[in-house]
Amino acid sequence: MSARRARVQLDDDAALRAHGYHPELARRMGGFGNFAISFSVICILAGGMTLFGYGLNTGGPAVMMWGWVGIGFMTLLLGMCLAEVTSAYPTSGGLYYMAHRLGGPRWAWVTGWLNLLGLLGAIAGIDYGCALFVGAFASLQWGLAPTPEITILIFAGILLLHGTLNALGVRLVNVFNSISVWWQISGVLLIVGTLTLAPAEHQSAGFVFGHFHNDTGFTSPVYVAALGCLLAAYTFCGYDASSHLSEETSQAQVSAPKGIVRSIGYSWIAGFILLAGMLFAVQDYTGTQRSSTGVPPAQIFIDVLGTGVAKGLLLVVIVAQLFCGNAETAAASRMVFAFSRDGALPFSSTWRRVSHHTRTPIAAVWLSVGVALVLALPSLYSPTAYAAVTAINVIGITPAYAIPVYLRLRAGDRFQAGPWNLRGWSKPLGWISVTYVAVLTVVFCLPQASPITAQSFNYAGLALAVVLLLAWAMWITKGKRHYKIPPLGSAAENTALAGEVM
Numbered sequence: 001m002s003a004r005r006a007r008v009q010l011d012d013d014a015a016l017r018a019h020g021y022h023p024e025l026a027r028r029m030g031g032f033g034n035f036a037i038s039f040s041v042i043c044i045l046a047g048g049m050t051l052f053g054y055g056l057n058t059g060g061p062a063v064m065m066w067g068w069v070g071i072g073f074m075t076l077l078l079g080m081c082l083a084e085v086t087s088a089y090p091t092s093g094g095l096y097y098m099a100h101r102l103g104g105p106r107w108a109w110v111t112g113w114l115n116l117l118g119l120l121g122a123i124a125g126i127d128y129g130c131a132l133f134v135g136a137f138a139s140l141q142w143g144l145a146p147t148p149e150i151t152i153l154i155f156a157g158i159l160l161l162h163g164t165l166n167a168l169g170v171r172l173v174n175v176f177n178s179i180s181v182w183w184q185i186s187g188v189l190l191i192v193g194t195l196t197l198a199p200a201e202h203q204s205a206g207f208v209f210g211h212f213h214n215d216t217g218f219t220s221p222v223y224v225a226a227l228g229c230l231l232a233a234y235t236f237c238g239y240d241a242s243s244h245l246s247e248e249t250s251q252a253q254v255s256a257p258k259g260i261v262r263s264i265g266y267s268w269i270a271g272f273i274l275l276a277g278m279l280f281a282v283q284d285y286t287g288t289q290r291s292s293t294g295v296p297p298a299q300i301f302i303d304v305l306g307t308g309v310a311k312g313l314l315l316v317v318i319v320a321q322l323f324c325g326n327a328e329t330a331a332a333s334r335m336v337f338a339f340s341r342d343g344a345l346p347f348s349s350t351w352r353r354v355s356h357h358t359r360t361p362i363a364a365v366w367l368s369v370g371v372a373l374v375l376a377l378p379s380l381y382s383p384t385a386y387a388a389v390t391a392i393n394v395i396g397i398t399p400a401y402a403i404p405v406y407l408r409l410r411a412g413d414r415f416q417a418g419p420w421n422l423r424g425w426s427k428p429l430g431w432i433s434v435t436y437v438a439v440l441t442v443v444f445c446l447p448q449a450s451p452i453t454a455q456s457f458n459y460a461g462l463a464l465a466v467v468l469l470l471a472w473a474m475w476i477t478k479g480k481r482h483y484k485i486p487p488l489g490s491a492a493e494n495t496a497l498a499g500e501v502m
Contacts (some may be wrong), residue, residue: 006140010379012090012252017338017389019091020486021247021341025334026359029174029248031255038239038263041331043126043180044271045187045317047235050129050276050386053296056289058448059228060213061203061279066124067225068275071232074266078433079239079264081405083257084426087418090246090256093338093485097402100485102407102415109479111403112339113471116242117463118397119332122238123372123391126328127162128379130321131155132386134294137314146294148380155376158322159369162329166365169358170248173330180323187316188270194276194313200283200304208279215289217450226443233394233440235271240401241331244338257420332368337361343482346474382455392460396467402437405430 013023055064082095089098096112133155135146144150166173176480196202214224242259246252249259282288283303291299297317301310339345340352353365375392378385408415409430422429443459475483 004406009302012250012453015253016247018488019089019097020488021091023247024354024359025092025247025361026053026170027248027250027344028171029245030135030250031258032181033174033177034164034242034245034249034252034255034259035262036181036231036259037327037330038233038242038259039184040177040180040323040327041122041241042236042263042267043184043239043320043327044235044267044274044325045184045320046126046129047237048274049295049297049317050132050273050321051123051231051234051251053289053291055228056213056285056296058230059216059225060284061208061211063212063225063228064231064275065209065272067229068268068272070233071122072237072264072271073438074433075233075236075267076261076264077429078436079260080422081408081426081433082240082243082401083260083402083431084417084421085408086243086260086414087253087257087380088422090243090249090252090333090418091338092244092247093342094240094243094246094335095404096339096344097485099406099407102404102411105479105483106475106486107403107407108188108485109475109483110468110471111400112335112344113467114396114403115400116332116335116339116396117467118237118393118395118400119328119335120368120371121164121375121389121393121396122328123159123325123332123368125234125247125386125393127158127325128373128389130158130318130325130384132295133298133314133318133321134158136291136295136298137311140292140298140302141313144431152380156373158325161322161371162326163366163369165326166329166333167355167360167362168332169355170245173326176323178210178325180320180327181314183323184320185270187320188274188277191313192273194309194487195277195300195304196283198304199283200281202280203282207282208276213285216448227448229440230394230444230448232271233398233444236264237393237397238269238328238331240397241327242329245333247334249278253418254420254496257418281404317436317478329365329368332378333361334362334369336364340364342485344479346478348482378459381437392463395441395460395464397443398437402434406434407435410450 012027016023068235085098089101091097095115096108099111100108131151134154135151138144139146216224218224241259242256249255278300281300281304288296288299298310298314301313335349340348345351351367353363355362375389448458449456
């Protein structure tokens with residue numbers, strides 16, 4: 001299951017031309033930068049912290065910890081299978097381009113729209129979560145009540161910041177991603193170390209790994225535990241960023257798949273440490289759930305360390321979340337660019353434009369943050385809307401991960417593996433991963449709270465159905481005529497490329 005290194009240096013532009021695309025984007029990202037963007041998007045200080053309160057309500061510590069272990073392991077298997085396909089098709093289109101080459105245009109169309117839904121939902125989920133933490137900091141620092149209206153305004157400001165930074169070019173994004181890796185690792189160590197060494201009472205291992213808590217209104221512990229896995233499943237999203245940035249990465253056929261697998265593995269370990277450290281430090285379970293700050297982790301910091309130190313740790317988390325949202329904006333905008341390049345979006349000629357100065361798809365950047373703003377607007381009236389947005393992210397992007405893996409299995413020996421591949425493990429791990437995704441998708445379309453009302457209804461399944469319906473309608477009216485990926489490069493280019501990676 002290790003990478004098979006090419007005997008000679010791979011020619012990235014030749015590889016891209018062999019897939020039919022002319023190099024347009026600036027290839028200024030190395031292997032570490034490619035890993036860093038997926039690690040930044042996964043961002044355990046974003047998903048693990050913003051859904052911490054959800055986890056306390058939906059299964060409690062036992063589900064949070066063991067769900068993290070189980071979901072993390074299955075995500076690693078899925079990521080390895082996706083990495084193998086990425087090595088063969090390293091383009092900005094990522095998942096939908098893989099689906100097209102392996103299954104045809106209809107598979108690509110569905111995959112692309114699911115991937116796009118997930119990526120845009122991820123921007124909304126990450127940046128809205130960051131806005132919640134900024135609101136909690138403002139509450140502690142200035143006594144500002146974090147109302148839904150104020151949170152939306154903060155959220156809009158964060159989107160504006162991320163749109164501006166991404167419009168300045170991939171070189172700046174690469175710098176921020178590199179800083180983000182060390183910031184996240186240092187932040188986890190700082191938070192866990194400070195909470196552990198603080199002179200306060202700590203919970204037992206039995207509580208952290210065995211306490212089950214249910215505030216969902218449902219009575220089935222199995223059902224509640226399944227819902228509680230959303231915390232881990234949401235956090236372990238976004239590693240396809242390595243694929244979407246492959247046209248801006250050197251040695252992409254090896255660097256991009258390695259970036260996917262390493263980002264999942266390191267996040268799995270660091271996230272386990274973070275969740276355990278936070279749960280050991282819980283002082284008042286109910287008080288943490290109902291924190292006046294609106295952010296349960298902030299209440300843990302206050303209870304254990306006092307307001308002054310709590311504000312400092314909140315700033316550590318906020319900066320990590322800002323890095324995360326910035327990286328996700330980069331990944332989503334490349335998906336918009338690639339999908340438009342192949343004529344799949346309305347007004348594709350606008351969204352595919354690349355700045356001559358920065359060689360960045362600026363229009364795609366602003367479309368991405370604009371749609372993310374619209375997705376989070378229901379949070380103004382629904383207290384469960386944020387959980388629905390995160391579920392939209394999961395049920396949009398996770399099936400999109402599995403489709404290329406399934407099509408690779410269906411292709412059998414017709415699939416030409418790249419220099420990074422799983423060899424004999426490809427089929428068994430592939431079928432395990434596809435089955436896992438099917439189950440996960442069903443779970444996150446289910447109701448998350450009882451009684452089911454207009455406010456507590458899980459709109460994720462409805463959003464998925466609407467997107468699939470729109471995708472079908474657009475395929476009938478537009479896609480069949482306008483969506484088209486270019487033919488593969490010349491026989492000479494393909495022969496040369498094959499010789500390089502043998």
